[in-house]
Amino acid sequence: MTVAIDRATGKRRGDRAPRGGRFRHSYQKYWYAYAMIAPVVVVLGVLVLYPLVYGLYLTLTDANSLNTARTIGVNHIDATYKFIGLDNYKDILFGPTSYDRFWSHFIWTIAWTALCVALHYTIGLGLALLLNQKLRGRTFYRLILVLPWAVPTFVTVFGWRFMLADGGIINTALDALHLPSPAWLEDTFWQRFAAIMVNTWCGVPFMMVSLLGGLQSIDGSLYEAAEMDGATAWQRFRYVTLPGLRSVSSTVVLLGIIWTFNQFAVIFLLFGNTAPDAQILVTWAYYLGFGQQPRDFAQSAAYGILLLAILIVFTSFYRRWLNRNDQQLAI
Amino acid sequence: MSTTTVETPATVEPPATVRTRRRGENSRAGSLVSHGILLGASVVALFPVAWLVFLSLGPDKDDYLHPGGIWSKMTVDNYAFVLQHTNFFDWLKSSLIVSLGTTVLGVFVAATTGYAVSRMRFPGYRKFMWVLLVTQMFPVAVLMVPMYQILADLQLIDSYLGLILVYCSTAVPYCAWLLKGYFDTIPFEIDEAGRVDGLSPFGTFARLILPLAKPGLAVAAFYSFITAFGEVAFATTFMLDDQKYTLAVGLQSFVSEHDAQRNLMAATAVLIAIPVSAFFYLVQKNLVTGLTAGGTKG
Numbered sequence: 001m002t003v004a005i006d007r008a009t010g011k012r013r014g015d016r017a018p019r020g021g022r023f024r025h026s027y028q029k030y031w032y033a034y035a036m037i038a039p040v041v042v043v044l045g046v047l048v049l050y051p052l053v054y055g056l057y058l059t060l061t062d063a064n065s066l067n068t069a070r071t072i073g074v075n076h077i078d079a080t081y082k083f084i085g086l087d088n089y090k091d092i093l094f095g096p097t098s099y100d101r102f103w104s105h106f107i108w109t110i111a112w113t114a115l116c117v118a119l120h121y122t123i124g125l126g127l128a129l130l131l132n133q134k135l136r137g138r139t140f141y142r143l144i145l146v147l148p149w150a151v152p153t154f155v156t157v158f159g160w161r162f163m164l165a166d167g168g169i170i171n172t173a174l175d176a177l178h179l180p181s182p183a184w185l186e187d188t189f190w191q192r193f194a195a196i197m198v199n200t201w202c203g204v205p206f207m208m209v210s211l212l213g214g215l216q217s218i219d220g221s222l223y224e225a226a227e228m229d230g231a232t233a234w235q236r237f238r239y240v241t242l243p244g245l246r247s248v249s250s251t252v253v254l255l256g257i258i259w260t261f262n263q264f265a266v267i268f269l270l271f272g273n274t275a276p277d278a279q280i281l282v283t284w285a286y287y288l289g290f291g292q293q294p295r296d297f298a299q300s301a302a303y304g305i306l307l308l309a310i311l312i313v314f315t316s317f318y319r320r321w322l323n324r325n326d327q328q329l330a331i
Numbered sequence: 332m333s334t335t336t337v338e339t340p341a342t343v344e345p346p347a348t349v350r351t352r353r354r355g356e357n358s359r360a361g362s363l364v365s366h367g368i369l370l371g372a373s374v375v376a377l378f379p380v381a382w383l384v385f386l387s388l389g390p391d392k393d394d395y396l397h398p399g400g401i402w403s404k405m406t407v408d409n410y411a412f413v414l415q416h417t418n419f420f421d422w423l424k425s426s427l428i429v430s431l432g433t434t435v436l437g438v439f440v441a442a443t444t445g446y447a448v449s450r451m452r453f454p455g456y457r458k459f460m461w462v463l464l465v466t467q468m469f470p471v472a473v474l475m476v477p478m479y480q481i482l483a484d485l486q487l488i489d490s491y492l493g494l495i496l497v498y499c500s501t502a503v504p505y506c507a508w509l510l511k512g513y514f515d516t517i518p519f520e521i522d523e524a525g526r527v528d529g530l531s532p533f534g535t536f537a538r539l540i541l542p543l544a545k546p547g548l549a550v551a552a553f554y555s556f557i558t559a560f561g562e563v564a565f566a567t568t569f570m571l572d573d574q575k576y577t578l579a580v581g582l583q584s585f586v587s588e589h590d591a592q593r594n595l596m597a598a599t600a601v602l603i604a605i606p607v608s609a610f611f612y613l614v615q616k617n618l619v620t621g622l623t624a625g626g627t628k629g
Contacts, residue, residue, distance in 0.1 A: 030454070032532040036447035037459065039440045040503055047500040048466055051477030058476065127372055130365050143612070144373040150611035151380055152561035154579045155600045159383035162593065169382060201379070255467070262470050265563050282470050286564065289475065297476050304470045311468040 059302040065295035124207025149205035191278035214248030387597035409598035422581035432495040433559035445510030506551035513547030
């Protein structure tokens, strides 16, 4: 995104600089700029960057809930954890049973992210295309279709739990159709299936609304020109619609990947601590740090740092790939 | 998207209607198929929510297993019970304080930030934008323990302000980006005019730009509100007093407390959904305009 802004404004910077000079001296302008971003910097600095550094330090120790500083009643117990270097990372990535503890979750997280974002995007785009036509009642459709976004996730996930439970409506319906009724909330494969299904349901409206906005900003005369040149519907879609959506798409896909990768609520609320094999890395890290006794703060934070590293590496590749194709990342 | 960079949102509409009118002349079969698919999708979108509402009307805790029986004994007893005999209103109050606090504070901070990065090029600008993006990626697990300790040091554990600040740190970066995109679509000449007429930069921002950016602000407000209202992990960890639980936490405690009483759970869930959805439909008119402006303008 930064790249896009720099490029987009790179064009403008030329005509902006002389304008700025006309007003005041530049240092005064900077003074205002800094004053305006100061609140964000303070909040992010205190509540994000400092915790991040502290969390990074924790990953290099063996901190857990038994040896950190705590107060029980009136007694204050000092922290006794010690510095152990990179042992946590070594243990997570290469230690015994590391496949079960990390790699299996890692593979599942990648599959989960890829499948969910692909489904979000395809379904969202399809619905946006349909809604972009002149149809009777399209406002009505739009209002209903954004409902999964309007109702908070923790509410809808409970609704889904009712539906997926043994003897719930979904299995009753499948039984009535003489189809097999899987144990959605117990069997690992079906747990994963259910998680992807629920998350797709929750995530489509965001894609749909963003892409609909993108579609509406495509210049209509481009379609006219294409039609005059005899382009078929598919060709219009391929050569006008898709390129027109490119900057919106690259942004929402990136956001979708980041959000899905870190999607906590759906899996946590759908399964709680009952489904160790269906946990993605984020919920697994939360389980290590807060869902078990003793709480393993150091390993939990180490998972967090690994997650962040994966995302940052991915994002820089994504940006580079976009730059190579001369696309822009917007927002 | 260089062609659309200078367009204001208002001018986006006409070409779309021209095009869709022409497309609308397509075959009747095509529009039937469109209606069919949209109807199907609407049912899928609506059903889980409608089902929850339906179940919440059944008086017995196991009614969700025999939904057919609910028709004959429909009652609003569950709602009466939840409203009268639980902490529902305390939770609602906490949720509203936290969400609205996050919305007001978050949008204000995000607007000043977005304006600063949209209009001024200052040293550190690129790094700052990168930081805003990276903040989106922070998993809860890495921040939870240290955040808890910082809030404890600041005496902000179990306080609304603490939670509001935490939520701002997640909502503001996205909103700032969104609003930056929106401010970019407002012609620079307006700023100049204001400055020539003797307004300070902050005056220009508050009196000229903010009123013009209302659709963008609505989207940012909506995003902050939803983020704060639906957040589970931080609220579970940071709020200790059950009078101060937010609804997201309250519903969970309710589940373990009345484990088998799913009818009450369903009723609570429906009551929770009402204020949010109402708020959503208030701002939804601006949703597409705002997101487009934020999404397509580089």
